[in-house]
Amino acid sequence: MNCDDIQPLLADLAVGALPEPRQGPVREHLARCESCRMAFGQLCLLGSWLDEIPPTGPARDLWPSIAAALRPRKRTLGQRISGYLGLSPGWAWAGVACACAVLAWGGLRGGDIPRAPELPAVVVAEADEDADLLSRWSAQASLSGGPVGRYAAAAALSVLPESAAEEGLE
Amino acid sequence: MYDAARWNSLVDAARQGDRRAYELIYRELSARLYHYAASLVGDAATAEDITQAAFVKAWESLPRLRSSGAFIVWIHRIVRNLAVDAGRLTAREEPSGLGDGPQWDTEDPRPDGRPDAALLERERALAVRRAVAALPDHQREVVVLHHLGGTPVEDVAQIIGVPAGTVLSRLARARETLRRRIYWLGGDAA
Numbered sequence A: 001m002n003c004d005d006i007q008p009l010l011a012d013l014a015v016g017a018l019p020e021p022r023q024g025p026v027r028e029h030l031a032r033c034e035s036c037r038m039a040f041g042q043l044c045l046l047g048s049w050l051d052e053i054p055p056t057g058p059a060r061d062l063w064p065s066i067a068a069a070l071r072p073r074k075r076t077l078g079q080r081i082s083g084y085l086g087l088s089p090g091w092a093w094a095g096v097a098c099a100c101a102v103l104a105w106g107g108l109r110g111g112d113i114p115r116a117p118e119l120p121a122v123v124v125a126e127a128d129e130d131a132d133l134l135s136r137w138s139a140q141a142s143l144s145g146g147p148v149g150r151y152a153a154a155a156a157l158s159v160l161p162e163s164a165a166e167e168g169l170e
Numbered sequence B: 001m002y003d004a005a006r007w008n009s010l011v012d013a014a015r016q017g018d019r020r021a022y023e024l025i026y027r028e029l030s031a032r033l034y035h036y037a038a039s040l041v042g043d044a045a046t047a048e049d050i051t052q053a054a055f056v057k058a059w060e061s062l063p064r065l066r067s068s069g070a071f072i073v074w075i076h077r078i079v080r081n082l083a084v085d086a087g088r089l090t091a092r093e094e095p096s097g098l099g100d101g102p103q104w105d106t107e108d109p110r111p112d113g114r115p116d117a118a119l120l121e122r123e124r125a126l127a128v129r130r131a132v133a134a135l136p137d138h139q140r141e142v143v144v145l146h147h148l149g150g151t152p153v154e155d156v157a158q159i160i161g162v163p164a165g166t167v168l169s170r171l172a173r174a175r176e177t178l179r180r181r182i183y184w185l186g187g188d189a190a
């Protein structure tokens, strides 16, 4: 291979884009050609220069405007129960599941089991609110066949085939 | 580049509604996202709007994000889509401020008349920034994301929506273009 064959491959080699089987002839040429070796060195050096350049941030701090636009996060039912019980969400749900199982078992046996302490009113109210939200969302989703509420607005904003606002989301 | 465990815990906290954690995320990512937005749309004011909108939009959808580790790619994609929405993705002009770099006094010869190493370094950085800003769109985007933003090639591929091989190929072509354009490398377009 001569210099004209090698030169177009040097940048690929420098960025790691040249497949292993094609690297051999290029490296052999570099070992004996001063001119191509210099060009390759420059391409590699350019990579380290680029890595040294920091991204330029905005001229002003955007956080105050962003913070003002953030709506308070609505906690899920699981987060509320776990917060109330002082447990991680997984354990809280496990506890709820165990309690349900015990109640169901007791009901099947017909035996007497002690009445569970009542949840504080605030948790019950929030649970009702969540259930209400869920039912409204699912009703809207079944009508529209897609995401609802502000997620729908976010999805509508995107023009790429797959909305970034929806990608990676559950 | 980041401590993954720390990063994931920040995203998890923000997912639960912790604004302080979200501010720390903003502090870590704002320069990368703003620079990326500016390189796409070509002007500082629009880039600021896009950066703000991206953080607000990400906050709203964060509880539904599948994994905390996906946050960085995901918010870059939001920035990209907002740039498309702004109709400015193909802007070619040099983004304000991105190619200029810091200003310095060039009338400062050293007593021995030899060039100052720090001055040469600044001049070099300025020339590289300008050359990057003048790259064709596809090449500039991968260079800004990968080199200036420190984003791994696989993540760049996900952000742009192309195979990793295409990202590498664009990086290689960009490297050639930059070499030709930067005069002291002896390229033919100096």
Ligand SMILES: [Zn+2]
Binding pocket: A002, A003, A006, A029, A033, A034, A035, A036, A037
């Ligand atoms: Zn040669």
